[in-house]
Amino acid sequence: MWCRQARGSVPRRLAAGGGRALAGPSQGAVSGELLRHLEHLALVDFRDREGVERLRGAIRFADRLREVNTDGVEPMDSVLEDRCLYLREDDVTEGNCTKELLNNAREKVEEYFVAPPGILCCPECDLQLVSHNSLFSVR
Amino acid sequence: DGLGPGSGGGRRGPQGGPLAPWVPVVGLEIHAQISSNSKLFSGSQVQFAAPPNSLVSFFDASLPGTLPVLNRRCVEAAVMTGLALNCSINKKSLFDRKHYFYADLPAGYQITQQRVPIAVNGSLSYSLCIDNKMSQMVTKTVRIKQIQLEQDSGKSLHDDSRSQTLVDLNRAGVGLMEVVMEPDMCCGEEAAAAVRELQLILQTLGSSQAIMAEGQLRVDANVSVHHPGEPYGVRTEVKNINSIRFLAKAIDYEIQRQIEELENGGTILNETRAFDSKLGCTVPMRDKEGMQDYRFMPEPNLPPLILYDTKSLPANVNHQQVVNIDWIHERLPDLPSAKRAKLVELYGILPEHSFTLVNEDGLTEFFENVLKQTQMKPKKVIGWILNDLLSYLKQHSCTVKESPVSSVLLADLLNLLEKKEISASAAKQVFEELWKGEGKTPLEIVKEKQLQLIEDREELEQICQAVIDEHEKEVIMVVLESSGTVLSSKVNAFCCTA
Numbered sequence: 001m002w003c004r005q006a007r008g009s010v011p012r013r014l015a016a017g018g019g020r021a022l023a024g025p026s027q028g029a030v031s032g033e034l035l036r037h038l039e040h041l042a043l044v045d046f047r048d049r050e051g052v053e054r055l056r057g058a059i060r061f062a063d064r065l066r067e068v069n070t071d072g073v074e075p076m077d078s079v080l081e082d083r084c085l086y087l088r089e090d091d092v093t094e095g096n097c098t099k100e101l102l103n104n105a106r107e108k109v110e111e112y113f114v115a116p117p118g119i120l121c122c123p124e125c126d127l128q129l130v131s132h133n134s135l136f137s138v139r
Numbered sequence: 140d141g142l143g144p145g146s147g148g149g150r151r152g153p154q155g156g157p158l159a160p161w162v163p164v165v166g167l168e169i170h171a172q173i174s175s176n177s178k179l180f181s182g183s184q185v186q187f188a189a190p191p192n193s194l195v196s197f198f199d200a201s202l203p204g205t206l207p208v209l210n211r212r213c214v215e216a217a218v219m220t221g222l223a224l225n226c227s228i229n230k231k232s233l234f235d236r237k238h239y240f241y242a243d244l245p246a247g248y249q250i251t252q253q254r255v256p257i258a259v260n261g262s263l264s265y266s267l268c269i270d271n272k273m274s275q276m277v278t279k280t281v282r283i284k285q286i287q288l289e290q291d292s293g294k295s296l297h298d299d300s301r302s303q304t305l306v307d308l309n310r311a312g313v314g315l316m317e318v319v320m321e322p323d324m325c326c327g328e329e330a331a332a333a334v335r336e337l338q339l340i341l342q343t344l345g346s347s348q349a350i351m352a353e354g355q356l357r358v359d360a361n362v363s364v365h366h367p368g369e370p371y372g373v374r375t376e377v378k379n380i381n382s383i384r385f386l387a388k389a390i391d392y393e394i395q396r397q398i399e400e401l402e403n404g405g406t407i408l409n410e411t412r413a414f415d416s417k418l419g420c421t422v423p424m425r426d427k428e429g430m431q432d433y434r435f436m437p438e439p440n441l442p443p444l445i446l447y448d449t450k451s452l453p454a455n456v457n458h459q460q461v462v463n464i465d466w467i468h469e470r471l472p473d474l475p476s477a478k479r480a481k482l483v484e485l486y487g488i489l490p491e492h493s494f495t496l497v498n499e500d501g502l503t504e505f506f507e508n509v510l511k512q513t514q515m516k517p518k519k520v521i522g523w524i525l526n527d528l529l530s531y532l533k534q535h536s537c538t539v540k541e542s543p544v545s546s547v548l549l550a551d552l553l554n555l556l557e558k559k560e561i562s563a564s565a566a567k568q569v570f571e572e573l574w575k576g577e578g579k580t581p582l583e584i585v586k587e588k589q590l591q592l593i594e595d596r597e598e599l600e601q602i603c604q605a606v607i608d609e610h611e612k613e614v615i616m617v618v619l620e621s622s623g624t625v626l627s628s629k630v631n632a633f634c635c636t637a
Contacts, residue, residue, distance in 0.1 A: 041432055043240060077233075080442035087460055090175050090212035093182030094196035101192055101200050111191040112305035115242035117297060 166322030179314035180207035201245035216346035221258025243293035256287035327387030486517035501539035512550035543576030
């Protein structure tokens with residue numbers, strides 16, 4: 001039920017797992033400007049060729065969605081769309097674990113977490129960005 | 140100087156003076172902290188001023204493997220507020236992620252309702268006094284675009300000396316209702332009145348305590364100016380406003396700043412500015428640079444929020460798992476506007492009086508308590524409440540609850556006045572004494588200061604005769620003048636010597 005697609009309209013070549021990307025606006029081309037924008041937003045470093053290639057590959061893979069005819073089909077934005085959203089009673093059941101939480105912190109001041117000053121949103125800032133396939137860390 | 144009609148500068152008339160008027164446009168984004176025991180998506184406690192990071196669960200700290208669980212009370216608070224603001228409640232609303240990086244947002248995104256919020260298309264009516272006299276009030280309306288549920292962020296303390304930021308996540312994840320108002324207002328006074336009314340409504344509903352000083356009500360103002368008939372101007376966002384008074388000041392300052400900038404041929408940047416309460420001006424905020432791309436996406440861990448009414452309520456349902464809009468509607472308390480109307484109808488007081496009564500915490504109750512204990516008519520009592528009691532309270536920065544004069548004492552005093560045992564001016568003197576809070580009753584003060592009215596005719600005649608006997612010259616003057624005789628300068632001089 002999570003795939004509200006009319007039966008039989010999935011092209012066989014897609015179902016078979018193979019298939020080439022259709023000519024679309026991206027066609028694997030990611031401009032330098034777009035790259036910088038993405039790096040800025042996601043704090044991920046695409047500086048080397050392999051990173052950019054991975055990104056292009058990901059876009060090519062996602063582009064295959066365009067091959068499917070979705071005319072007249074309501075977009076589905078969550079596989080949970082027909083589940084019930086559970087409502088919790090307004091009781092205090094958590095918290096009071098300051099010590100445990102601060103154990104994870106590399107640096108702390110009294111009982112505060114410590115972070116670098118300002119907003120961390122530009123790669124040119126005092127940050128060490130790691131490669132595209134791991135989390136960023138801060139110098 | 141190159142200024143033409145289409146440019147941003149002020150247009151000049153034939154004599155070279157400024158011509159076209161400016162139309163300021165003000166919109167508000169208000170964040171009200173929901174009054175609940177626990178947070179929006181976790182079971183940590185909601186409390187102001189607790190030891191740092193003591194009210195934080197693993198989910199609030201965004202540790203991996205944790206999931207959001209929606210608090211029913213927060214949903215009810217948002218529905219109540221939506222109903223009170225005449226909104227349509229969306230029976231199906233959705234949650235989204237709004238991404239940005241900041242030290243006090245551990246997940247790197249905020250869970251909010253960007254696509255389909257819980258309530259839309261409402262209105263808020265508020266009243267203003269014209270000309271600062273409480274004699275003429277005009278009612279205005281501002282449209283409410285939407286109300287959405289979202290998470291609050293933690294708090295950052297900037298330590299510039301050590302070039303670091305200290306982060307306390309106690310506030311991270313607390314439930315907020317964001318109330319978005321359409322830009323229907325035109326000045327600081329209107330915005331202040333609208334926010335004050337919203338504050339009263341939230342406090343009456345109990346959905347938020349809405350105390351601005353504790354950060355439970357935060358207001359950001361969007362301000363722009365344009366000439367009538369022309370498109371809206373570039374707007375700036377003004378933040379860091381900590382009281383309703385500063386809200387009016389900040390907006391009025393920003394309107395002036397924009398007008399002056401444009402009339403001098405400058406342009407307005409679409410930027411965020413902070414209000415500096417000490418200097419009374421707005422300044423650009425360092426950290427905000429241009430438009431943000433929040434990369435909104437549906438919150439994958441939360442199904443749509445479905446609300447019901449009596450018609451759509453499924454049978455055999457667990458009531459704890461269901462929010463019924465009609466049930467909430469039936470239980471809404473009297474809103475401030477209804478309270479004011481009732482006061483006017485019941486007691487025959489003026490609308491302006493009802494505003495003051497409802498505006499001041501505890502004053503209505505005080506007024507009604509006095510009425511219960513006195514025969515004096517409400518229309519006369521209200522004068523004492525608003526002119527005497529309230530002005531003393533304001534002078535001494537007291538709340539009604541802190542008043543040294545209780546409703547019992549005031550009622551006693553008014554009874555003495557009503558029975559004509561003292562005069563109005565004597566009553567004022569007694570009130571002043573009562574204010575000292577020395578525990579004396581009005582009757583005791585009257586006896587002590589001998590303020591009682593004398594009714595005995597013989598006694599009054601004796602007093603009058605004594606006064607006449609002691610002031611011969613003044614008596615002569617009065618007699619001569621009242622008989623129409625014009626006094627010669629010599630007689631005048633004689634009579635005026637002590």
